Amino acid sequence: MxxxxxxxxxxxxxxxxxxxxxxxxxxxxxxxxxxxxxxxxxxxxxxxxxxxxxxxxxxxxxxxxxxxxxxxxxxxxxxxxxxxxxxxxxxxxxxxxxxxxxxxxxxxxxxxxxxxxxxxxxxxxxxxxxxxxxxxxxKIIRTVGSANERFQEDALRIMRAIRFVSQLSFSIEDETLQAIKKLVPLLKNIAVERIKVEFEKLLVGENANNAILILLRTGLFAYLPGIRNYISQMESFASLSFKGLKKVEMWSLLLFSLKLNNTSVEAFLREWKLPVKEIKEIQQILFFLEKRLEQEWTVYDLYLAGRKVLISTENLYGVLKGLTNIDSLTHWLNLYGRLPIKQRSDMKVTGRDLMEWLHADGGPWLRETIFNIECAILAGDVPNDKEKIKEWLIKCSQK
The missing domain is CATH 3.30.460.10 (Beta Polymerase, domain 2)
Structure with missing residues (x-):
């Protein structure tokens, strides 16, 4: 014990x-x-x-x-x-x-x-x-007694069976699998929130690839929000090597595979009842993933992404590029760690300082000037020091 x-x-x-x-x-x-x-x-x-x-x-x-x-x-x-x-x-x-x-x-x-x-x-x-x-x-998933009866009692058990395939790397015995194929339409009666819990556990399981293929082969995917019309994309998703990814990374990778635009991404995730905070994080990851696939990180992008989104983006980049050991992650994290500021609130000046120094009222210029200072600090053109920034700003304004 x-x-x-x-x-x-x-x-x-x-x-x-x-x-x-x-x-x-x-x-x-x-x-x-x-x-x-x-x-x-x-x-x-x-x-x-x-x-x-x-x-x-x-x-x-x-x-x-x-x-x-x-x-x-x-x-x-x-x-x-x-x-x-x-x-x-x-x-x-x-x-x-x-x-x-x-x-x-x-x-x-x-x-x-x-x-x-x-x-x-x-x-x-x-x-x-x-x-x-x-x-x-x-390593067999088998219902207690009649599979037809167990699934008609509680249709969520259909989803649980496939979730256990992912989590435990078990196989579904034939009678249970046939009942799933027959009764999968019953999932229409189950709240999205309950399906989401099972689906998210499935996504992060050790055998998620096989479980996703079972979703397709049983027709269950057609009863998952927003996925019905994306069979080939789901097959491509299932072919990726994504062991060890976190839940938010798996959502991001799924959406990248579905090739949805930003507006459709938000609608898709809202249909799944994801919290707003998670939706925004997934949108950020997808934004930087698209950029990462086109070019290496810029200093400003590292700053905008932040450490958490940087890690998730680089993890997905490795999956999509078929990299087994992402040495570049250490490189980018080191570069991020050396940034003089990690967020705008780290800057040693405020909008009030700028208005006093330049004897000007607030307006569109203020946002633009703060942005320019932010970029200058990140580029190493000026240290993050209040007096140094003041000198640099006054000098720039006199040009």
Missing amino acids: IEPFLSAIPVINRLEASGFQAYFVGGSVRDYLLNRPISDVDIATSATPNEVKEIFQRTVDIGIEHGTVLVLFQNKSYEITTFRTEGEYQDFRRPKEVSFIRNLDDDLKRRDFTMNAIAMDRKGKLIDPYNGQSAIRN
């Missing part, structure tokens, strides 16, 4: 001491068996939400109608969910009702894939009624 399971054992002990069953379940158990990093653990129990709240002093109702209570214990938080069965689903996403039960096997039966339907007790013993360990050993 390893962390974070070890820290959570006292939680399970307390539930068991109160007469209830409790187990680690879900992705944490799967990732433990795969020797993958585990960020947090989920616990399933025979105790009802009210019984859980009686056992622990500090709790938060985060999904109590579905049996989930957040327990705050020893400076950590744990989601504890009551064993349950689910009634008829509505909107191909949510059950109309859930029933709390005392039986673990029936709780595991409602889960999506066999690799996620394994429970583990506090001693590390595995409860695996649906052969999830076998699926993990064979």
Whole structure:
């Protein structure tokens, strides 16, 4: 047993001491068996939400109608969910009702894939009624029971299956894959925000190339915002070697592959419900990527881009040029590091200074003059020193 399971054992002990069953379940158990990093653990129990709240002093109702209570214990938080069965689903996403039960096997039966339907007790013993360990050993994604039923219950599971291809480098077994092809139109019923979460995890997975090809082969791509008419571009995107790129870089590379103009880029990302801050960052990366493909960085472009956008742009430049080791990144970062200013606020003069020195009111000239000073500092024509700038400016104004 390893962390974070070890820290959570006292939680399970307390539930068991109160007469209830409790187990680690879900992705944490799967990732433990795969020797993958585990960020947090989920616990399933025979105790009802009210019984859980009686056992622990500090709790938060985060999904109590579905049996989930957040327990705050020893400076950590744990989601504890009551064993349950689910009634008829509505909107191909949510059950109309859930029933709390005392039986673990029936709780595991409602889960999506066999690799996620394994429970583990506090001693590390595995409860695996649906052969999830076998699926993990064979790197297979298979639904618990009928694939048609599981996907009709919750159509987002279709997207999750392909996301796991990317994250785990598993294959989808044939019955599950055929059900995906048949039922993929059900994704029309799923909110874009939920699809986006799965798609972004897919984009940054180790096997994203293969997962993107599955999106195309199953027809799922047609139900992703803005992508329906870009099959050949998506194929080109999937052919790139982009392991290790961050989420915002993958969005940028996808959009570069789709060859959208700046206005279409913003509309595309808004359709995906991306935050405005991320949209602007992606637009910046695309702007500088286009320039980088035409020429090397200028000092002023390094300044405008900033360190973060510089790194992302150079990473994508390496992908598009098929470079495995981008030595140039170090060169450009060193050059950026030697810039006398990194942003306009670093300048030792203000617009008020300029108006006083030149005895002039504000106007269009002020913006232009600040820009000229900015360029002069970056070019090394004048140091970023208030008196030196004043001398340089007065001298220029007398010419």
